[in-house]
Amino acid sequence: MTTTYTPSELLICLASRVMEDGTTAFIGTGIPMLAASLAQSMHAPNLVPIFEFGGTGAILEKLPLAVGDMRTFNKAVAASGICDVMETAQRGFVEFGFLGGAQIDCYGNINSTVIGDHARPKVRLPGSGGANDVGSSCWRTIAIMRHDKRRFVNKLDFLTTPGYLTGPGAREAAGLAAGTGPYRVVTNLCVMGYDKKSCRMKLLSLNPGMTVQEVIDNTSFELLMAEEITRNEPPTPEELRILREKVDPDGLYR
Amino acid sequence: MTTTYTPSELLICLASRVMEDGTTAFIGTGIPMLAASLAQSMHAPNLVPIFEFGGTGAILEKLPLAVGDMRTFNKAVAASGICDVMETAQRGFVEFGFLGGAQIDCYGNINSTVIGDHARPKVRLPGSGGANDVGSSCWRTIAIMRHDKRRFVNKLDFLTTPGYLTGPGAREAAGLAAGTGPYRVVTNLCVMGYDKKSCRMKLLSLNPGMTVQEVIDNTSFELLMAEEITRNEPPTPEELRILREKVDPDGLYR
């Protein structure tokens, strides 16, 4: 058993640790699937994974490859459809939701639609998918991003998925459910949260080997700082063992 | 085999004959169930019975006692729920619907809610149930009523289920689907339809032994008359045989 680990493995462990036992989490393709599976084996045996096309409460024995595949409802408690699941979130039953994208701003708004102008885009991206629904309905969303200035931007080219929109009170003013919003951003450099008052992104803790300056240098907007910036523990031997032996034995995400 | 028959048997046969093969019909408790079952055995083997709590395309081997009971989805092609069935009607898939009630007016509007004032009724009746939905969504509705002046009234105490409302164009003006509305009224005295232009009830044909005057005497509003008023054939020996041997062998509706 070695204590070296890949950047992906670190991201998976950090995302996994954010989720709480006895809660529900909307799981998207890729890292969130591994994070949820790891969490189920570690601190959150009662974490309920929910997949947008209908799988609820699956036992994640094999890593799903897609949000609609058979593994998303493996020995699940329910297998329904996208409307039922999204309405369950709209009714307030889903605590956590994972998001990714091409750009994020200081309020946690995310772009996964276009770079450039919408009518004549420089780059056409895959679009919202379920992201807008997750960002609208889940109580707390967790963004997983690669950290650089082109992604952590002052102004999004397109606001696909709502974070805190223009700041305090803006979600509620737009009609989004009270008490919901961005919660954490997990990157290859650090973990960030949001300032309660201003709703702006705030550095909470640094990944092993990273510095505050590195985070600042890779962020286009002004980042708030927690009073005490802590260190994220590297993946523990136990986390790595479960990840490599149980969650992803084929090493797809190594 | 006798050719005498009960008033119920006549009503069942008359209602049965109105339904067309290869169509769908919303079936309520009582006489419509027997009429649909008889029609399936006579001229309409491809009549699709639809019950409001979810049964679609049942084979009516045993007479249902209730619109939600097991017999309403006996060997059915689908068993879903009230929303699916009512939405199927709302989408235009259901041709015929049966209605009953305490009062009907010349436009085929029906009261099954209260006699007297709504807030302090003289008689509280069972209410709309699915009747309003059937009267709103089905293409053609068939009312089955006992024929007397207290039931065929000038003014309803309460308009539970829409007929032609206040006359030509009124359904569409209220927002009800175009091309829908009352089609036939089957009573112990006669069968009536509606005048295309005025949307008013019109005598079409008399039951065996009945006269036009008897119908007029038992109707509070002015009834229009078809150019030629025909005679309804009494139940045929074949209809009676099927009714008594197959549809209602226990004689519940004799």
Added chain:
Amino acid sequence: MSQNLKNIPVVAEGEAPLIQPVDMESFREHNRKKSKTLISKMMTEEEAVDRFVKDGDYIGFELYGTVRCPVSLTRALVRSGKKDFRIAGQGVYEIDLLLAMDLVREIDFTYIGLEVYGVSELLRRRVESGSVRRIVEWSNAGISWRFKAASMGVPFIPTRCMLGTDTFNKSSAVAIECPFSGQKVALLPALVLDVGFIHVNRADIYGNCQIDGISGFAFEMARASKNLIISAEEIVDTSEIRKHPGRTIIPYYLVDALIKAPFGSWPGEMTGLYERDEPHYRMFIESQKDPETVDRYMKEWVLDLPDHQALLDKIGKNRLDEITLKK
């Protein structure tokens, strides 16, 4: 966002105030707090009613008294002494038990009657005397669509039914012009129940439920209930549920209390298991006609029985065997 926003014309309004206010935010907060952990919800009818029902609650039952209905729970509710309920009324027999004890104050009404046997005399007595204080009218689908709106987490849902009628006028619906098509539609307000009661074929101890045959409005009502009390004919191992997750109509996290109640729908029927007890049902209908005889019926068949087992004992194994469907 455009600048010249046109308002949407309201073309008609039902005149009744809402019996249950529309508040999707508090519904969300409530749902957030419900346990998501797999824990046993098993308890008795009495315990469920004691813990999850309060005087004045807005309650609902599914499907209805003669078909897959939580009647053992209804009896426990009647015996509990809790009162002044507001109800969503589609009912046959089960609502009559409440009306017999004068426990109902307000009704979102669609149908309360005896099906082919006609008008409920209990309903007539309570409404005509004014002891049911308010009745708001809806169509049958209308009430189910109101549950559907709640189940979607939205404050209303459109329909093309109810338009142009007194059913609409005596409801709380609002008719508008559709901003996309110009057509008129009725908006029905979401209906969230304080307590929902549903009877199912089988469930595991956590409350994952399956229903055989038609599902009535169980899907929608389960999701529209703040507190959900389920009775089940049979409790199965959770592995049975996980074998066919596509058949779970009510997932466990919706459920607050689960009661094992064989013949829980009696005198109503249960798909695949037993027929309705027609002679008993007719006896009840007969008893309805006079306040004294209905009081005797309630005493004998509800109030004097301590629990569901006592009822089953009273009905007797022979009679239960008679109504049981032969495979």
Added chain:
Amino acid sequence: MSQNLKNIPVVAEGEAPLIQPVDMESFREHNRKKSKTLISKMMTEEEAVDRFVKDGDYIGFELYGTVRCPVSLTRALVRSGKKDFRIAGQGVYEIDLLLAMDLVREIDFTYIGLEVYGVSELLRRRVESGSVRRIVEWSNAGISWRFKAASMGVPFIPTRCMLGTDTFNKSSAVAIECPFSGQKVALLPALVLDVGFIHVNRADIYGNCQIDGISGFAFEMARASKNLIISAEEIVDTSEIRKHPGRTIIPYYLVDALIKAPFGSWPGEMTGLYERDEPHYRMFIESQKDPETVDRYMKEWVLDLPDHQALLDKIGKNRLDEITLKK
């Protein structure tokens, strides 16, 4: 009817015109004319596309290319030479086949991509060049709810999603204040498809369909399609359907054409039957990167094959056995 009817405030409007107009009356007329008689709907993919698809049609697919998707039908559609489609775009692989042949003009967009493999280069090329002329944005649930509105027969449905975003601004949604609660909600216009394509586990010859496991948005889309073309892994006797009517997700009267297509979802997976063909899928993704290689892929795997059987022969029994799930 009250006299002082307040209008409902519109608080925001998406700026996109509707790609498919909302016309529930013509939908009703169409549905009335569909046959309600139990007649066989069996035909080939080619016949179904020939009879029920026209140039310029608005079409949709369910679920998506790597999961329970009518891919054999998609190939037949591509080969048919029909073109200029408007589509509801949630897609992985199956929409790419259309984009590869430049058959798409307008998209009600939610997600077109390659899941964990990222962005579709075919999408990029067709959108960035302007050959896809218009894209209107929606959320994933938003598109499904639009089908749900159509499936209910109503012209719109409310949601609390999409509010406050460019996704809303570049949609055709309208945000209003709820007349019951005052809260803001987005109204999504009903989406009726000219043609819907769905792949199912089994059906009888009339088109009564069952799906195992999750149902995606099959329920809603089937009911939102004017013409519905179904492919099924297996054709079963109608008595099998009637044994479990509660499992019929799509009843026959919705269905216009039914194709027996074993491995119809290939290279996607099918619940309980086979896994997705990952090497083939990756080969396709690789080919995407260059217009020439994708042309070769289309020629080899779609255009040069006369029908689905030719594809199965080309894949070969050995490979099909490899991806088949062991019981």
